Amino acid sequence: MSEPVQVKKKAIDVLPSFNGIYCAVDGGEPFVNHIELRHWSEDGTQIVFLLSSFNFLFAYPDEEIDVIEITPHKYCNVEKIHTDDAEFRKKKPLNDVEFARAWAL
Numbered sequence: 001m002s003e004p005v006q007v008k009k010k011a012i013d014v015l016p017s018f019n020g021i022y023c024a025v026d027g028g029e030p031f032v033n034h035i036e037l038r039h040w041s042e043d044g045t046q047i048v049f050l051l052s053s054f055n056f057l058f059a060y061p062d063e064e065i066d067v068i069e070i071t072p073h074k075y076c077n078v079e080k081i082h083t084d085d086a087e088f089r090k091k092k093p094l095n096d097v098e099f100a101r102a103w104a105l
Contacts, residue, residue: 004032006066011047011059014038015085017076019067025053032068044093061092 004022020032034052041048041058049057059065072078 004068006068008064009067010061011063011065012061014065014067015081017072017081018070020070021051021057022068025055034070040091040093
């Protein structure tokens with residue numbers, strides 16, 4: 001099987017249902033591991049992606065990662081995914097430096 005085309009994207013731009021990671025689990029055959037969910041780490045510095053294999057990928061928002069572009073399932077609510085994306089970006093917790101700057105004003 002040939003390796004699928006991977007593109008570099010900033011982690012903040014990676015969307016559940018639209019992207020996956022090409023990887024292998026426990027030395028098995030490589031496959032496209034779909035990104036199912038994402039949330040901010042507790043300290044707000046990283047994005048935590050839940051993969052379809054129930055593993056996690058941690059990445060900094062501006063970090064470029066290799067992803068596979070996926071066509072969402074026909075029953076997927078694409079509008080909701082984009083609405084959730086906008087909300088996700090607004091909910092980024094302040095890290096210690098951002099918190100200190102906010103209180104210094």
